Amino acid sequence: MSRKGRTDKELWTALACSDDDLLDPDMPESLVNQELLGVGIDPQALAERAIQFVVQAKEDERLSWQAEAQRTRERLKSLVAESNSRLRHDMTRAEILTRLDELRRADENIGSAIRMAARKRKPEESSDSELRALLDEMEALRAIERGGRS
């Protein structure tokens, strides 16, 4: 193979980059160990730390979905708690029905959920506490839907 000769500047730059030998798997391990000892690192101890770290990092990575799911759960819980805390405890039956109607009109998904509930039991057949429970559920559903979009 013919190669083009280098200028001194190019040669010096190539010489100054010779640390990349360490990335060559063909570099003998004895020389790698010399490099490590030269910077004050015990090769055996580093190898042990490396394996410990990789085992832990793989485990963390395997379980990372759980941490993410836990964060999502906490976020949704706080959204629900926040939405429920905004509702007055002493709402009258008329106020609850008005609010349910607002929610039904404002959001198609919640509207469907309210209609499904009404199929099982019509509002006029429901007690105040059943209507209140439905409103709490719908407000929570709305908060979750909004939170999921944000």
Next chain:
Amino acid sequence: MATTEDDLWKTAFSRLVPWTIKRHGMSCPDAEETVQEAVRLFLKAGKTVDPANAKALLDALGSQINGIAVNRRRNKAMQAVQLTADGSLTAADPAPGQEQQVIDDQLAKRAVSLLLDRVRSDDIATAIVIEMSGGNDVPAEQARAIGCSVADVYKGRQRLKAHVKAVCEKMEAP
């Protein structure tokens, strides 16, 4: 060479930690932490390792480490560029190792001359410089051209590196 995945990771750490120290001018703990960060990113990206291909892992992690180091330098530089009391800007320090890369033709000529002077009694190191001046940087090819073992070439390159460092220090001295 690495035969199991554990061997491969040991190989990766043993080479990448000193490489990071030298290439990016980091302390030992910082370099090890940086290698760990690169491994985490590698695993997070769902990449797998092939124990028969250590080079692929070293290259992938080396490139990841370069990215991490560049980002850290950039962040540090941004933090360092702050407004002083009189409204002027304070500049960041140059990145470690970069001063060595900026060199003019005359300085390079003098550096190479000093280097050849230093290695003249070391046949293999001298032959490596000659091979590199012809564009041959690959240790196995250098060994073939010089007529010695690859291990001897690596040892010669180690000695050469120490000479390069000494020449740099001599040229920087007042």
